[in-house]
Amino acid sequence: MRPLTDAQIRASFLNASRSERKNLTLPTDLDTRDWEALDYLGIRDSKLPKLASVVIELDDEPVGILLRQTDARPLSRPQCSWCNDVQLPNDVVMFAAKRAGDAGRRGDTVGILVCENFECSVNVRKLPPSAYLGFDRESARDRRIEALRANVTEFARSVRDGA
Helix, strand or coil: CCCCCHHHHHHCECCCCHHHHHHCCCCCCHHHCCHHHCCCEEEECCCCCCEEEEEEEECCEEEEEEEEECCCCCCCCCCCCCCCCCCCCCCEEEEEEECCHHHHHCCCEEEEEEECCCCHHHHHHCCCCCCCCCCCHHHHHHHHHHHHHHHHHHHHHHHHHCC
16 A cells, blocks of 8 residues: 555545544554555544544545444454454454445445454465465465455445445
């Protein structure tokens, strides 16, 4: 992912009002992040614990999506829809995002089960265990990284396009 500034992040949101963009609490360590190891930027708002956001590159532009954590808790331990990690070191929670444009103004939302603190980029970069003799662990890791990017991109498109 390309490095982003505070202003670029705030300007990128598809589904947030001007006041929501202005009131977001963004991290102060943007200039020291390892951007090359990120497939998306996931942010939990430190002042509003139910509020989060993700920023991805979609069609070579940063696209931000405002998320709200729902109160619903699954009865069993769910799997993250983005990284599909089965050995999660963290919880997976349900987030809802208002769709962009007219659909969002009508109240349409989309939900997604995601790692609570957006650890997906770290999860997919771990070498998987060897499944069989001759298993290419590096190739499997590369496929997981590509799958994460595809899953996040698909979610962003569903918010942007309303489909």
